[in-house]
Amino acid sequence: xxYLSHTPEDIKEMLKVAGRNSLEELFAKxxxxxxxxxxxVLPEPLTEWELDNHLEALARKNSDSASVNSFLGAGSYxxxxxxxxxxxxxxxxLTTAYTPYQPEMSQGTLQAMxxxxxxxxxxxxxxxxxxxxxxxxxxxxEALFMALRISRKKNKVAVSRLIHPGYRDVIRTxxxxxxxxxxELPYLEDGSTDISALEGYEDLAAVxxxxxxxxxxxxxxxxxKETAAGKEALLIVSxxxxxxxxxxxxxxxxxxxxVAGEGQSLGIPQSFGGPGLxxxxxxxxxxxxxxxxxxxxxTDKYGETGYVLTLATREQHxxxxxxxxxxxxxxxxxxxxxxxxxxxxxxxxxxxxxxxxRDKCEYLKxxxxxxxxxxxxxRPGFNEFVVDFSPDFGQRYTGLLEAGIIPGxxxxxxxxxxxxxxxxxxxxxxxxxDMDALVKExxx
Amino acid sequence: xxxxLAPGRSGLKMKEFPIWEKGRKGxxxxxxxxxxxxxxxxxxxxxAGSLNLPDICELEVVxxxxxxxxxxxxxxxxxxxLGSCTMKYNPKTNEKxxxxxxxxxxxxxxEPGLCQGILQIMYELExxxxxxxxxxxxxxxxxxxxQGEYAGLRIIYSYxxxxxxxxxxxxxxxTAHGTNPASAxxxxxxxxMVKSGDKGFLxxxxxxxxxxxxxxxxxxxxxxxxxxxxxxxxxxxGAVHSKGGLVYCDGANMNAIMGIVDxxxxxxxxxxxxxxxxxxxxxxxxxxxxxxxxxxxDLEPFLPVPRIVKEKDGAYRLSEDLPDSIGKLxxxxxxxxxxxxxxxYILSMGHLLKKASQLAVLNAxxxxxSLKGILHLPYDRPCMHECVFTDKIQExxxxxxxxxxxxxxxxxFHPPTIYFPLVVHGAMMMEPTETETKENIDSFVHAVRxxxxxxxxxxxxxxxxxxxxxxxxxxxATAARHPVLxxxxxxx
Numbered sequence: 001x002x003y004l005s006h007t008p009e010d011i012k013e014m015l016k017v018a019g020r021n022s023l024e025e026l027f028a029k030x031x032x033x034x035x036x037x038x039x040x041v042l043p044e045p046l047t048e049w050e051l052d053n054h055l056e057a058l059a060r061k062n063s064d065s066a067s068v069n070s071f072l073g074a075g076s077y078x079x080x081x082x083x084x085x086x087x088x089x090x091x092x093x094l095t096t097a098y099t100p101y102q103p104e105m106s107q108g109t110l111q112a113m114x115x116x117x118x119x120x121x122x123x124x125x126x127x128x129x130x131x132x133x134x135x136x137x138x139x140x141x142e143a144l145f146m147a148l149r150i151s152r153k154k155n156k157v158a159v160s161r162l163i164h165p166g167y168r169d170v171i172r173t174x175x176x177x178x179x180x181x182x183x184e185l186p187y188l189e190d191g192s193t194d195i196s197a198l199e200g201y202e203d204l205a206a207v208x209x210x211x212x213x214x215x216x217x218x219x220x221x222x223x224x225k226e227t228a229a230g231k232e233a234l235l236i237v238s239x240x241x242x243x244x245x246x247x248x249x250x251x252x253x254x255x256x257x258x259v260a261g262e263g264q265s266l267g268i269p270q271s272f273g274g275p276g277l278x279x280x281x282x283x284x285x286x287x288x289x290x291x292x293x294x295x296x297x298x299t300d301k302y303g304e305t306g307y308v309l310t311l312a313t314r315e316q317h318x319x320x321x322x323x324x325x326x327x328x329x330x331x332x333x334x335x336x337x338x339x340x341x342x343x344x345x346x347x348x349x350x351x352x353x354x355x356x357x358r359d360k361c362e363y364l365k366x367x368x369x370x371x372x373x374x375x376x377x378x379r380p381g382f383n384e385f386v387v388d389f390s391p392d393f394g395q396r397y398t399g400l401l402e403a404g405i406i407p408g409x410x411x412x413x414x415x416x417x418x419x420x421x422x423x424x425x426x427x428x429x430x431x432x433x434d435m436d437a438l439v440k441e442x443x444x
Numbered sequence: 445x446x447x448x449l450a451p452g453r454s455g456l457k458m459k460e461f462p463i464w465e466k467g468r469k470g471x472x473x474x475x476x477x478x479x480x481x482x483x484x485x486x487x488x489x490x491x492a493g494s495l496n497l498p499d500i501c502e503l504e505v506v507x508x509x510x511x512x513x514x515x516x517x518x519x520x521x522x523x524x525x526l527g528s529c530t531m532k533y534n535p536k537t538n539e540k541x542x543x544x545x546x547x548x549x550x551x552x553x554x555e556p557g558l559c560q561g562i563l564q565i566m567y568e569l570e571x572x573x574x575x576x577x578x579x580x581x582x583x584x585x586x587x588x589x590x591q592g593e594y595a596g597l598r599i600i601y602s603y604x605x606x607x608x609x610x611x612x613x614x615x616x617x618x619t620a621h622g623t624n625p626a627s628a629x630x631x632x633x634x635x636x637m638v639k640s641g642d643k644g645f646l647x648x649x650x651x652x653x654x655x656x657x658x659x660x661x662x663x664x665x666x667x668x669x670x671x672x673x674x675x676x677x678x679x680x681x682g683a684v685h686s687k688g689g690l691v692y693c694d695g696a697n698m699n700a701i702m703g704i705v706d707x708x709x710x711x712x713x714x715x716x717x718x719x720x721x722x723x724x725x726x727x728x729x730x731x732x733x734x735x736x737x738x739x740x741x742d743l744e745p746f747l748p749v750p751r752i753v754k755e756k757d758g759a760y761r762l763s764e765d766l767p768d769s770i771g772k773l774x775x776x777x778x779x780x781x782x783x784x785x786x787x788x789y790i791l792s793m794g795h796l797l798k799k800a801s802q803l804a805v806l807n808a809x810x811x812x813x814s815l816k817g818i819l820h821l822p823y824d825r826p827c828m829h830e831c832v833f834t835d836k837i838q839e840x841x842x843x844x845x846x847x848x849x850x851x852x853x854x855x856x857f858h859p860p861t862i863y864f865p866l867v868v869h870g871a872m873m874m875e876p877t878e879t880e881t882k883e884n885i886d887s888f889v890h891a892v893r894x895x896x897x898x899x900x901x902x903x904x905x906x907x908x909x910x911x912x913x914x915x916x917x918x919x920x921a922t923a924a925r926h927p928v929l930x931x932x933x934x935x936x
Contacts, residue, residue, distance in 0.1 A: 001796050003533055003724075005881040006803055014882060018809035018826075023802040026809060027704055029826060030673050036706045041575055045794035048537050055788065059546025061561030063554060072551045075775055082474060084502055086543070088509045092726075096518030096534050098526055099730040101861075103920075104913040105853050108516030109729035112509070115463050118931040122496045128929045131730070134587035137775040166775035173748075173771035177601050177632040218490060249492050262775070269543065272562050273552025273776025274587060275732030287927060293730065297931075298923035306915035310923040318622070321635045326590045326626035333728030336509075343463050343505045344473040347495035352476050355483070362484035380490060401558075409553055432480040 001045070063406070065270065069434050070406040073384045073425020074214070075136065075164050075240040076273055077265045080429055082344050085267055085337065095333060099293075103308045109332065110307035113295040116339040123245055123342065123350075124259045125252020126281035130292035132335040133278030133327060136262025137170035140208065140238050142280060142291045142325055143260035144171065147206035147234040148180060149324070150289055154205040154233075158183045160193040162213035163238055165414040185209075191217040191377025191386070198227055208236040210261070211251070212244050214414075215377050215423065216361075216384030225255030234258060241265055242279070244382040246354030258282045267341025268334050277334040288314060291325030353428055357383040361426040364435045371443040376421070383426050386411065389442065390420035396442070403441050457914055460511040464933045467498020473505050496933055515914050516729070517858055523884045525811075527830045527861035527873025528621070528669055530699045530721035532804075535792065538724065538785035547784055552776035556761045562780065563760035567752045569787045570736075576790075576797065577695070577715055578706035579738035583747045585778040589696060592716030592735025593627040593663075598770045599714055599739060599746040600660050600690045601631050606746075606768060609688060611660040617646055619669045619865045624694060633660060640867060644670040644823040648679030652686075661689035666710065667697045669865040669873065670823055671808065671830035673705075681711025690714065695738075698722045699877065700805055700829035703798025707738075714739050723786035734782035748773050803878035804829045807885060811876050814889045818896045819848075822868055830875035832868055843899040843906050845870040850917065851898065851909035855891035 006014075011023070020026055027035075046054065063070070065078035089095065093108060100106030100113075117129040133139045144157050159168060161184050171182055183204075185197045193209050207228040211219035221237060228235040237251035239261035245251075251259045263277035264270065280292055287294070288311065296310035314324045345353060361383045369375055374388040387408070389396075400407050408424035415421070426435065500508075518524070524531035542548065550559055570582040586592040597614070604611050614633040616624050617640055625635040636654055641647040645668060655662075662684050666674045674680065681691045693707060693715040699722045707715055719725050719734040727733070739747065749769045750762035793800060805828055812821065812831035820836035835845040849859035849872070861873040876885055898905055910916065 001793070001799070003535060003793070003879055004796070004799060004803060005879065006806070010882045011803075011806065014806050014810040017813050018806065019813065020809070020826075023806060026802065026805045026826065027673075027701075029675055030701075030705060031675065031678055033678060034705050034710045036578070036704060036709075040703045040795050040798060042572060042794045042797070043791060045796055046791045048792070051537060051541070051788060051791055054791070055541040055544060055784075058561035058565060059541075059544040061559075061564070062546040062550045063558040064545045064547075064549030065551060066545055066549050068558075070551060072553055074553055076552050078549070078551070080475075080477065082502070084473075084506050088506060090539075091509065091513035092520040092534075093513040093516040093518045094509075095539075095726045095728055096520045097516050097729045098524065098529050098531060098727045098858075101526075102849070102853065102859055103918050104850070104910050104915055105517040105858065106515075106729070107915060108512040108514070111460075111462070111512055111515075112729075114929075114931070117929055118462070118464070118934055119497060121930050121934045127934060134591060134732075135775050137772075138587070138591070164775060166772060169772040170775065173598065173773060174630070176770070177598065177630075245492065246495065247486070247492060248490050253492075269548035269781070270551055271542075271548050272550045272554075272559065272780035274774060274779040275781050276775075287929065294927070294929055296923040297928040298919045300916040300918050302916060304915050306918045308918050308920050308923050310920065310927055310929075313924070315622070319626075320622050321625035321629040323622070323626040323629075326594055326623050326630050327588070328590050328623050328626075329588050329731040329733055331728075331732045332730035333726075334732055336729070339463075340505065340509060342497055343500055343508070344502065345497075346467070346472055346474065346499035347497035348469065348499050349472050349474040349476060350497060351492075351495055353474070356477065356479060358486070359479070359481050359484045363481035380487065406554075406558075428477045 068404050068406055069437060071408040071424040071438065072406055074409045074423055075166065075262060076270050077241060077425060077427055078270060078429050079265055079427050081267050085340050085344060088340060089337065094336060099329065100309060103306060107306060110295050112336045112339060114297060114307045116335040117295060119339050119342045120279055121281055123242065123250065124281050125250035126259055127284045128287055129281040130290060130294050132330040133280050133292050134331065135274060135276040135278045136240055137167040139260035139278035139280045140167050141171055141174045143236045143258040144206055144208065146258060146289055146291060147236060150234065151205035154203050155179050156181045156183060156204050157206045157208065158185055158198060158201060158204050160185045160209040162187050162193050162215060163208060163210040164214050164240055191215045191379045192219055195223055195227055202231060204231055204233040206234045206236050208238060210238040212241055212382045212384065215386050216381040217377055217379035218248060218381060221251060221254035236260060241382060243354050243357060246350035247358060263338045266338035268337050275331055275334050277331050277338055287311065289324065292327055293330045356428050360430055361385065364426050367435065367439045371439050385424060387422050387424060388420065389422055393420045400441050405438055405441055407438060407442060458511045460508060462931050463508050464498040464931060466500045466504045469499055471499040471501045473500050473502040522856055523880055523888055524858040525860050525874045525876050526858060527875045528696055530875060530877055532724055532877040533879040534724055534726040535789060538788040541788050542781050542784040560760055563752055565784060565787050567754055567760055569783055572790045573717060573736055573738055576702055577738045578708040579715060580741040581744040581747060582736055582738045584736045584783055585748045585773050586735040586737060587774055587779050588731065588733040589716060589718045589735040590623040590627060591773060592737050593623055593694065594630055595737045595748060595773055596692050596714040596716050597627055597631040599743055600692060602746045602768065602770050603743060604660055611658050613659040615651065615654055615659060615662040617664060618867050620663065620665055621694060621696065624663050628663065644672045645674045646676060646680050648676045648683055651680045652683035655683050655687045655689060657687055659687065659689055661691055663692045663694065665694040665696060667700045667828040670832050671827040672823065673828055677710045696721060697829060700801055702801040704801055708740060713743060719782050719786040724789040725782045725785040732779050732782055734779040746770055800878045807876040807878060807880060811874060811885055815892055818893050830873055833872045834868060835870040838899045841899045841903045843903045845872055847906040847909065848895055851895045851906045852891060853910040854912045857888055857891055
């Protein structure tokens with residue numbers, strides 16, 4: 001086996017040094033009753049070439065974004081990724097390294113993380129970022145926990161119903177064993193969160209909204225900030241499509257205290273939803289309350305600039321049960337991808353790309369309206385929107401699939417009141433003819 | 445020549461400033477698709493001003509990251525005997541498979557009919573992991589080991605709620621990873637520390653003395669972080685079960701016992717694995733990982749949703765129908781990209797996984813015996829996949845574990861895990877893994893022997909180490925006292 005190097009002579013010599021007669025004898029201290037009696041029942045080992053065939057066959061059984069005309073978004077987006085980005089990810093000095101506990105031999109990882117923290121903070125208009133978390137959902141949960149820690153005595157948070165349903169499910173799981181309570185804010189007819197639903201709640205640690213929200217609409221973050229501040233609650237802004245901030249005002253400029261969302265759009269493959277990138281930013285005054293790994297700039301004794309993991313006293317290996325979070329890793333490689341993506345795109349490129357996403361999305365909206373369908377939510381949005389395909393669209397849905405078109409996500413599962421409503425996403429990968437094909441098929 | 449004008453420092457050691465210093469407005473490193481639709485008017489009030497991100501051309505971005513990578517050390521660079529992290533070789537074919545368009549380009553909300561290949565991989569991987577651990581059911585959803593720990597404890601929490609027997613405490617040995625008590629606290633448990641015995645493992649008597657009906661169970665690591673198998677595990681598990689508690693096992697060290705130990709037989713009810721350790725997925729400089737959780741049959745109703753179900757006709761589907769489930773831990777299905785790599789590894793290895801564990805344990809025992817006497821061995825007994833030494837011998841020369849670790853860098857090795865486990869003063873925890881050759885281990889032993897000699901003859905060189913790296917020992921105290929977490933472009 002090519003991953004194992006030991007020759008029979010090696011084994012013999014090494015056993016001798018170890019003072020053992022056989023490989024089995026190395027396990028002599030394990031109680032007899034704990035041992036397996038029978039061999040592992042696994043498929044016969046595949047050669048590299050058999051593995052290629054097997055995995056290619058499995059890969060072909062999935063409809064990837066390039067092989068179908070898909071309008072699925074809802075928290076995972078199909079964007080172009082430069083070849084140079086994929087190529088750089090093969091630098092195995094970066095991929096095969098562990099957490100940078102020995103900074104002198106991990107300056108590559110550390111500087112890449114420091115640059116990620118900088119670029120993502122700049123994009124979101126925040127002062128600091130951690131080195132990332134598992135995904136948008138985990139980042140949001142950690143943001144809520146942090147707000148509850150800062151508020152000390154409060155145990156309630158308000159969360160918009162237009163935050164990704166998957167994220168709200170994860171909040172429920174994590175809140176389960178705690179004394180914390182989540183209040184859900186309903187949405188209005190225009191596709192934005194009902195701010196007036198906050199009236200009457202005076203004991204909130206945080207108000208969390210997503211913008212663009214799950215329906216693709218922009219929220220009035222400044223208004224949320226004002227209301228939250230009036231209640232001494234922190235404003236947490238979540239997102240699933242960071243490209244929107246290439247065009248629209250970022251959360252920081254509108255008063256967000258914590259920003260926690262999903263960075264997959266920034267150069268990370270969709271990969272059936274993971275790995276993604278949990279983005280977590282806040283203000284300097286909160287850094288000691290912040291979860292997750294942080295990279296800081298410092299110098300060596302000769303004055304040379306270098307980077308280290310820092311503020312570890314917040315973390316589990318020192319604080320143990322009093323740590324700010326149990327998370328001890330980050331999505332290092334995904335954060336590196338996001339930083340690379342932002343570097344390739346640049347400020348000007350990102351702006352241009354964001355505008356193109358929106359232009360295309362607005363085109364499809366108009367064409368679908370022209371075809372006689374209703375677009376229920378009037379708030380301005382980015383690259384996603386809701387269409388009312390009623391009545392009885394379910395039957396025609398199958399026909400569309402047969403034509404190689406996935407007309408977005410059926411919202412009825414997540415919002416029972418929105419049966420036959422679909423969430424459609426349009427990114428720069430959609431051509432005019434892709435969109436025309438959809439309009440033609442749904443109009444039949 | 446002025447230093448700042450030269451691209452390199454000396455020969456191939458390139459200097460490289462933060463990436464924003466390469467930016468000039470008007471450059472571009474990205475091919476923007478053609479504008480094939482009309483521009484849509486936009487309300488100026490919603491619009492951002494210009495973005496504070498640098499514009500850089502493609503070659504300069506490529507050079508930047510290539511240079512950064514040259515300052516890094518990975519498994520592909522050299523031996524990385526970082527204890528409890530299982531830095532084994534990351535097979536390259538796995539990387540190739542994970543980015544096949546049918547996987548990397550798949551949307552997580554595809555309906556099951558359109559992602560049968562993916563569901564098959566996940567279903568089979570769950571089956572493989574159940575077979576390898578001896579447990580009955582598996583969830584792949586946790587995105588990392590620590591989330592696996594949380595998931596496992598959350599399952600135990602829900603189980604006791606369902607039994608109408610909610611509990612407040614959880615036993616955790618003093619050798620545990622720091623994430624263990626942190627995960628317990630997130631589930632609302634008060635961690636109760638269990639001191640390990642003189643031989644380096646838990647005493648059943650001590651556990652029985654601490655266990656009561658307000659204690660949810662115990663969170664053990666087996667083999668433990670001293671590299672020893674918990675020899676009293678059956679009695680420990682018995683003591684926990686007799687009071688209605690459950691046994692959680694941190695499977696971070698599973699690489700020692702694949703095909704050898706049946707974890708169900710050891711009395712474990714819940715166990716998490718690290719696909720990025722035992723199952724060869726790369727660590728990525730700190731992630732992404734994947735932390736599947738394996739449980740016994742009676743805990744299956746509490747696993748996260750959705751579950752993958754195989755129909756009679758062989759088709760796979762997702763089921764949310766699990767009323768006692770703890771819910772969701774991830775927005776979608778966990779880190780599928782990492783699962784593909786573990787799946788490929790298991791298919792490539794098959795029954796040879798047992799051989800991998802045997803050789804991992806052989807390498808560790810060979811290393812332990814070879815270093816004994818050069819470094820102090822606090823627990824002098826046969827080890828599993830890793831061994832723990834201390835700086836006790838070098839202390840008399842005023843040389844510490846940190847100095848030895850830093851000097852190893854100069855010799856071209858990644859240092860072991862240091863100052864962990866906490867119960868061993870000046871610990872150096874070494875895990876060679878099965879993929880290192882005998883020559884590599886010999887060469888590592890030789891380096892440690894040289895360093896031990898230097899400690900006696902010239903300790904100053906150890907205290908100054910590393911001297912051959914691009915940066916020398918960094919000022920971590922100032923970094924923490926006056927944190928600088930972002931570059932100057934933020935808030936400019």
